[in-house]
Amino acid sequence: MKYISTRGNSPAKTFTEILLGGLAPDGGLYLPEHYPQVTRAELDAWRNLSYADLAFEVLSKFATDIPVDDLRAIISKTYTAEVYCNGRADSNAADVTPLRKVTDGVYILELSNGPTLAFKDMAMQLLGNLFEYALAKDHAELNILGATSGDTGSAAEYAMRGKRGIRVFMLSPNGKMSSFQRAQMYSLQDPNIFNIAVNGMFDDAQDLVKAVSNDHAYKAAHKIGTVNSINWGRVSAQIVYYFKGYFAATKSNDEQVAFSVPSGNFGNICAGHIARMMGLPIGQLILATNENDVLDEFFRTGVYRPRGTAHTYETSSPSMDISKASNFERFVFDLVGRDGAKVREFWSKVDAGAAPDAAAFTIKGTDYWHALPKFHFSSGKSTHEDRLKTIREMWEEYGVMVDTHTADGLKVGLEQRRPSLPLICLETALPAKFEETIVEALGRQPERPAALEGIEDLPQRCVKMDADVAILKAFISANVPA
Numbered sequence: 001m002k003y004i005s006t007r008g009n010s011p012a013k014t015f016t017e018i019l020l021g022g023l024a025p026d027g028g029l030y031l032p033e034h035y036p037q038v039t040r041a042e043l044d045a046w047r048n049l050s051y052a053d054l055a056f057e058v059l060s061k062f063a064t065d066i067p068v069d070d071l072r073a074i075i076s077k078t079y080t081a082e083v084y085c086n087g088r089a090d091s092n093a094a095d096v097t098p099l100r101k102v103t104d105g106v107y108i109l110e111l112s113n114g115p116t117l118a119f120k121d122m123a124m125q126l127l128g129n130l131f132e133y134a135l136a137k138d139h140a141e142l143n144i145l146g147a148t149s150g151d152t153g154s155a156a157e158y159a160m161r162g163k164r165g166i167r168v169f170m171l172s173p174n175g176k177m178s179s180f181q182r183a184q185m186y187s188l189q190d191p192n193i194f195n196i197a198v199n200g201m202f203d204d205a206q207d208l209v210k211a212v213s214n215d216h217a218y219k220a221a222h223k224i225g226t227v228n229s230i231n232w233g234r235v236s237a238q239i240v241y242y243f244k245g246y247f248a249a250t251k252s253n254d255e256q257v258a259f260s261v262p263s264g265n266f267g268n269i270c271a272g273h274i275a276r277m278m279g280l281p282i283g284q285l286i287l288a289t290n291e292n293d294v295l296d297e298f299f300r301t302g303v304y305r306p307r308g309t310a311h312t313y314e315t316s317s318p319s320m321d322i323s324k325a326s327n328f329e330r331f332v333f334d335l336v337g338r339d340g341a342k343v344r345e346f347w348s349k350v351d352a353g354a355a356p357d358a359a360a361f362t363i364k365g366t367d368y369w370h371a372l373p374k375f376h377f378s379s380g381k382s383t384h385e386d387r388l389k390t391i392r393e394m395w396e397e398y399g400v401m402v403d404t405h406t407a408d409g410l411k412v413g414l415e416q417r418r419p420s421l422p423l424i425c426l427e428t429a430l431p432a433k434f435e436e437t438i439v440e441a442l443g444r445q446p447e448r449p450a451a452l453e454g455i456e457d458l459p460q461r462c463v464k465m466d467a468d469v470a471i472l473k474a475f476i477s478a479n480v481p482a
């Protein structure tokens, strides 16, 4: 399997090559040159597999340049009950992603029982082990440059801390994350972890990551890689739990389901889109945004209008405070029939930045607009009041405590679902990460794992920086031995 760039101007590469490289040289994102198809016989055979065995079946269709025994060993070491047991006492850790029934036809897929209590651990733990494997073969080093709105950062740091040959430079929006999220990252004292709080929003941080990655000479000299969903390795690992959730919610492979996905950078729902393209019977992919509703606007109107920092709101689902979703480019590549020139044309406007209320591009009335329904997306948005209401209803009616992002997914999912389809809402974080809003909604504290009690009182280590690519490069250079 080879991987091609969404912008059509980069040489095709293997899974391992793009794993360490991140962004394609033409500024695009990598995708498989075609989506591997899953046959009905395979679906039947996969239905009762353990998470690790299922992950092997799915990922062996993508990581074709890793010897199968090595791939199986890496996956088996990653998806264990020990790694995914951190969440709730009432959860079934052996399942890795247990499916919780809320009421008839409505389910929550638990994706947040890993070490940092968010769905990012599902892919990041694997990425850490894949990096270690790939680097050990060549005795190489990797300097990871990442951007986080709150959860990718801690998941990456917990997955990479202490790993030989790896340093992590993680950019976060200064003062915009929850106090728990800040403490999770900034309290780490490992010498290979560098936390950088950027004056701006997540989009500014992600722009910095892309700017450094697009300086090819700097990237090569400093061995820069990425852990964001820019990295195909992340997205491919996220495809697996759509299969797992589907099998858990259905009795046969003749049934269809709807997935509802709290969305920001479009990585999670992009994985669902790819699972559907591979043949998983997904009848509806429901995209939920918070008040930062750029993606909802696109799916409703065909207008793509990314907002600048000044027009991106700070909300109580802060990890979704994103107005320029990176992975959306991957979906648009498929929407425009994999025409790299068209993506280049669209993204020349996105990258140039537009006036606050101007569209970067619109597909309304074009063939692309008419093609959109065949991808089975629905969308909606959720506000702070909606979030509080959903958290209360889930707790009072069903005894289920959900975090603010999962609440956005539930609100929009319940609103948009086709009643004939079972609805699977992806749980993207645990309530403990967003205690302030849970207390506001319920007047009580969420549970947290004993190991994370008092984490906010630990000493924190973090450098503050303006969103300036030259300053960032100088910081990285100063901390990477020549």
Ligand SMILES: Cc1ncc(COP(=O)(O)O)c(C=O)c1O
Residues within 6 Å of the ligand: 118, 119, 150, 151, 152, 229, 262, 263, 264, 265, 266, 267, 268, 269, 319, 320, 405, 406, 428, 429
């Ligand atoms: C808790 C939580 N929910 C939802 C999202 C949105 O996911 P994505 O960026 O993959 O769309 C994120 C961040 O990615 C997150 O951390």
Ligand SMILES: N[C@@H](CCOP(=O)(O)O)C(=O)O
Residues within 6 Å of the ligand: 147, 148, 149, 150, 151, 152, 153, 202, 227, 228, 229, 230, 264, 265, 267, 268, 319, 320, 326
């Ligand atoms: N919400 C994310 C933003 C980055 O998303 P990614 O999937 O591209 O890493 C976060 O929590 O950092």
